[in-house]
Amino acid sequence: MKAVVMTAPGNPDVLQLRDLPLPSLGSRELLVKLKAAGVNPIDTKLRGRGTFFPDKMPAVLGCDGAGVVEEFGANVTKFRVGDEVYFCNGGLGGHQGNYAEYTTVDERFAARKPKYTSFAEAAAAPLVLITAWEALYERGRLSPNERVLIHAGAGGVGHVAIQLAKLKGASVCTTISSQEKARYTQELGADLAINYKQNDFVKAVLDWTNGEGVDVAFDTVGGETLQKCFPAVRVYGDVVTILEPDKNTIWKVARNRNLRISLELMLTPMLQGMIETQQHQAEILEQCATWIDEGKLKIDARHQYKLSEAAKAHDLLETGSITGKIILLTES
Structure with a gap:
């Protein structure tokens, strides 16, 4: 699969498109073919100073993702192949992030994608x-x-x-x-x-x-x-x-x-391995998906780049004061 890899801490040029093997699938995990990934300030901070897991380099950044379930582990009960999901998971230097064509996510941390919104808008939303x-x-x-x-x-x-x-x-x-x-x-x-x-x-x-x-x-x-x-x-x-x-x-x-x-640091449950709190965050996304589908909540994903343009996306985010969110479209 194609993925954007952070080779070392530094400027946006350290983000390089490479071929990586598909991530291994755990018994409660979903293999998700990503359609889009959100770009957030935490991504640029980690790229500049190093991830939370410096011994696990190179790293794939990106906490936010949206895509389609392609495979699932033996103990998965909530989702099936073809389900559309969105989530905030990985991208901190440990579990693989979402600047990639595929990723895995524990089913407990994923939510059903809003039906009436694009994958780009869904990927912009979780964090x-x-x-x-x-x-x-x-x-x-x-x-x-x-x-x-x-x-x-x-x-x-x-x-x-x-x-x-x-x-x-x-x-x-x-x-x-x-x-x-x-x-x-x-x-x-x-x-x-x-x-x-x-x-x-x-x-x-x-x-x-x-x-x-x-x-x-x-x-x-x-x-x-x-x-x-x-x-x-x-x-x-x-x-x-x-x-x-x-x-x-x-x-x-x-x-x-x-x-x-x-x-407020919504990443704490992921960093501390707090499973119940991560499940609660997925429940938040489920409720927000309902509001999005009802037209009560809108996500602004106006800045969209190809996966290969991750460095340009980081450049834009670091200019500051942008309106809405920045997205990487993971399909070519």
Whole structure:
């Protein structure tokens, strides 16, 4: 099979298309002929600094995948040949990732692909859907009629976070960097789009909430953004970040406002081998597939490349501030 192999840590040029043998199939695993693979920031970080398993090089990156079951292990009960699936599995340097024509996935970690969406859109979805779901629904405990601030609403995680918040019955404000992105996020359901380059987003949030602040702030940017959002959150509110807090973060405002700070890393179950939690993440994808099929949730997979163009896809992602997701089409 063809696969994009990371030969060593470094720039995008270390991603090379090679021939690899088909992965071996475990008793509870599916052999999936991949149609598309998602490209996420974790991929570029691992490519640049090295994977979580440096002794297992070269590596195939890519956590997100979508494709068709071609074979299954003796103890598989949920899926059969021809079933269309999507999932977040592998790609961290241990289990093979999805920048390939084939991969294997434990049936417990796979979900049925949404019926009425493309493989590209399905492959764009798993990591960002699970991240936004866990951040808003589980870490932030978002409830109906609450108000939420979502940073970078036009991005991969942001664009699905807006939709999940609206499905919960919340009011949403989001930060964006252009009028085009303002229109885009409002089409997704955002009640207020704040151009952070032109406006103080904290003042805009406080004006929007009559001086109280939002119930939940979701930081998808990191750096100083985390600290800046503290005064925009109501007393006893929630702040969730998907980035490691900067060592220079000043926590005084957060402490004085009794904010609950949560960290979200949806990769933890995969890294820790937490089977039940990985099963729960597959259940999240099953529910989201239903919403996608009902037209309640949309995935933006506008940036599509061939498998052989993985380096170009990484180059684009590292420019920053793109709208939607980047996909590799694994079929030539």
